[in-house]
Amino acid sequence: MAKHATPKLDQLESGPWPSFVSDIKQEAENRAKNPKGLDYQIPVDCPEDLLGVLELSYNDGETHWKHGGIVGVFGYGGGVIGRYCDQPEKFPGVAHFHTVRLNQPSGKYYTSEYLRALCDIWDLRGSGLTNMHGSTGDIVLLGTTTPQLEEIFWEVTHNLDTDLGGSGSNLRTPADCLGQTRCEYACYDTSALALEMTREYQDELHRPAFPYKFKFKFDGCPNGCVAAIARSDFSVIGTWKDGIKIDQAAVKAYVAGEFKPNAGAHSGRDWGKFDLVEEVVKRCPSEAISWDGSTMSIDRKECVRCMHCINTMPRALRIGDERGASILCGAKAPILDGAQMSSLVVPFVEAEAPFDEIKEVVENIWDWWMEEGKNRERLGETMKRLSLQKLLEVTGQQADPRHVMEPRHNPYIFFKEEEVPGGWDRDITEYRKRHLR
Amino acid sequence: MAEVSFKGKTFEVDEDGFLLRFEEWSPEWVEFVKESEGIAEITEDHQKILDFLQDYYKKNGIAPMVRILSKNTGFKLKQVYELFPSGPGKGACKMAGLPKPTGCV
Numbered sequence: 213m214a215k216h217a218t219p220k221l222d223q224l225e226s227g228p229w230p231s232f233v234s235d236i237k238q239e240a241e242n243r244a245k246n247p248k249g250l251d252y253q254i255p256v257d258c259p260e261d262l263l264g265v266l267e268l269s270y271n272d273g274e275t276h277w278k279h280g281g282i283v284g285v286f287g288y289g290g291g292v293i294g295r296y297c298d299q300p301e302k303f304p305g306v307a308h309f310h311t312v313r314l315n316q317p318s319g320k321y322y323t324s325e326y327l328r329a330l331c332d333i334w335d336l337r338g339s340g341l342t343n344m345h346g347s348t349g350d351i352v353l354l355g356t357t358t359p360q361l362e363e364i365f366w367e368v369t370h371n372l373d374t375d376l377g378g379s380g381s382n383l384r385t386p387a388d389c390l391g392q393t394r395c396e397y398a399c400y401d402t403s404a405l406a407l408e409m410t411r412e413y414q415d416e417l418h419r420p421a422f423p424y425k426f427k428f429k430f431d432g433c434p435n436g437c438v439a440a441i442a443r444s445d446f447s448v449i450g451t452w453k454d455g456i457k458i459d460q461a462a463v464k465a466y467v468a469g470e471f472k473p474n475a476g477a478h479s480g481r482d483w484g485k486f487d488l489v490e491e492v493v494k495r496c497p498s499e500a501i502s503w504d505g506s507t508m509s510i511d512r513k514e515c516v517r518c519m520h521c522i523n524t525m526p527r528a529l530r531i532g533d534e535r536g537a538s539i540l541c542g543a544k545a546p547i548l549d550g551a552q553m554s555s556l557v558v559p560f561v562e563a564e565a566p567f568d569e570i571k572e573v574v575e576n577i578w579d580w581w582m583e584e585g586k587n588r589e590r591l592g593e594t595m596k597r598l599s600l601q602k603l604l605e606v607t608g609q610q611a612d613p614r615h616v617m618e619p620r621h622n623p624y625i626f627f628k629e630e631e632v633p634g635g636w637d638r639d640i641t642e643y644r645k646r647h648l649r
Numbered sequence: 650m651a652e653v654s655f656k657g658k659t660f661e662v663d664e665d666g667f668l669l670r671f672e673e674w675s676p677e678w679v680e681f682v683k684e685s686e687g688i689a690e691i692t693e694d695h696q697k698i699l700d701f702l703q704d705y706y707k708k709n710g711i712a713p714m715v716r717i718l719s720k721n722t723g724f725k726l727k728q729v730y731e732l733f734p735s736g737p738g739k740g741a742c743k744m745a746g747l748p749k750p751t752g753c754v
């Protein structure tokens with residue numbers, strides 16, 4: 213028998229999609245039965261009280277968590293999101309309901325052995341509820357009490373070789389698309405870069421030293437499977453410099469209907485016979501493709517590497533061999549001064565281990581932003597306030613037409629004094645000798 | 650909200666052990682909190698950081714950015730963590746009696 217009546221939540225147990233309510237109830241039941249005879253370190257009915265407080269919020273249309281919460285582990289300035297219920301008497305099981313962020317592996321590949329060991333720790337010391345995974349990438353352990361934080365930290369570091377993720381005004385947990393592990397579009401090893409950058413900047417991740425949060429994300433190609441361009445202050449997106457590789461025999465196989473366009477992604481509907489001209493040639497944004505009925509060719513100088521033709525004919529078209537990545541900066545959510553996607557800063561950078569070229573760009577940006585960024589100002593806002601030009605300067609980038617979508621249309625142009633003959637020091641009396649008042 | 654007593658003084662605190670009112674701060678508060686923040690003895694260096702935080706807060710009404718704390722006290726972030734294991738926010742600001750840090754922590 214459940215501890216609280218949850219008529220509204222119960223409705224969310226119907227329908228085809230996996231129900232979070234059914235799952236939480238299952239865990240509540242499991243804890244009540246305690247088949248392993250665990251000595252639960254936080255209230256056994258924690259998941260039931262969570263459903264109770266959630267039902268109350270469904271009724272009130274209001275959250276029932278108090279403002280903020282500052283808890284953590286010694287040595288780190290982040291990693292745990294403290295949280296307290298605003299009805300602790302009614303729902304003592306979630307009086308404390310802190311979230312622990314754990315650093316996930318690149319590409320989120322696991323062994324069942326690892327996940328079992330993690331669940332064993334969390335069953336004993338937490339609520340048994342998780343989020344796989346947080347939007348930034350972390351494994352999220354959802355709900356425990358303050359005294360358990362150091363215990364959990366000890367166990368995950370000593371027994372699982374796993375560290376906490378990031379939170380606060382620091383480098384947050386980096387994340388990547390699965391890259392070369394199982395994608396033929398990957399232009400560099402995103403997993404290796406994510407791991408390398410996570411290790412290199414552990415200190416920046418665990419001890420907030422920045423004006424505000426800062427995120428890394430690594431996409432293997434412009435398809436953006438980890439959405440680096442929209443969700444990271446520092447977005448690395450793979451690309452290539454030479455031409456797209458064309459297998460003419462495979463092109464013919466697509467035209468003949470032997471190979472399915474887009475690897476069969478649209479097979480749920482009848483779109484007719486594959487039409488190379490309509491579906492690829494005419495859709496190329498740069499009109500860089502030609503097809504004479506038997507041979508396909510691409511003008512590599514005009515190709516913007518949008519991925520469309522490759523995505524449509526993956527068995528015939530392949531990324532080039534001179535690979536690397538672009539670096540874009542400044543993506544952020546709307547608060548304070550409006551949403552931003554990242555802007556191109558480095559059009560092409562080498563992306564081979566140990567990734568020194570990429571680290572150099574990161575460190576140049578941090579040196580500048582840590583000094584010039586205002587309190588709680590994201591990199592994107594600092595770029596707006598102090599200009600893209602300043603960012604190019606501090607990263608040693610020569611301004612280049614690729615840095616803009618289009619040139620400015622207003623004439624409020626700043627010049628450096630040294631660029632202007634005579635400089636800024638002028639004498640009005642000299643001027644008046646030629647122009648009477 | 651809880652009330653704690655130490656050496657004849659009482660302090661009102663929240664769940665995270667932050668003082669509710671800066672004005673209630675007294676040297677006894679530091680003595681009371683230090684153990685839970687992993688500090689055995691308050692040294693001159695600890696005091697220097699606490700004094701700076703309090704001065705800055707009185708003058709500006711906010712806690713200083715980490716960078717400003719480091720610049721003014723001369724302690725690198727690494728040293729700040731050696732002195733205050735849970736860091737400048739949870740450790741030093743709590744002991745100095747400043748309000749609890751907020752935002753997307």
Ligand code: HEM
Binds near residue numbers: 623
């Ligand atoms: C070489 C001489 C001049 C230069 C280079 C110059 C330049 C400019 C520029 C760059 C603007 C701003 C345009 C914009 O908002 O897009 C402007 C606006 C204006 N200028 Fe001039 N100007 C000159 C002479 C004058 C003179 C002699 C007068 C008046 C006697 C004048 C009156 C104005 C006014 C009223 C505006 C505002 C127009 C508006 O906002 O609609 N300007 N000027």
Ligand code: HEM
């Ligand atoms: C009642 C008298 C006036 C009114 C209501 C008036 C109104 C305005 C307005 C609305 C603007 C545009 C502001 C903006 O775009 O942000 C402007 C700009 C300007 N006005 Fe006037 N104005 C008056 C008199 C004058 C006079 C007498 C002069 C020069 C002798 C003058 C010179 C200019 C100039 C040069 C600008 C452009 C400033 C800039 O773009 O930065 N105005 N005025």
Ligand code: SF4
Binds near residue numbers: 434
């Ligand atoms: S971003 Fe590109 S390389 Fe990475 S998984 Fe997606 S398609 Fe593949």
Ligand code: SF4
Binds near residue numbers: 496497499516522
């Ligand atoms: S990658 Fe995009 S721009 Fe380049 S040829 Fe293919 S469709 Fe055209």
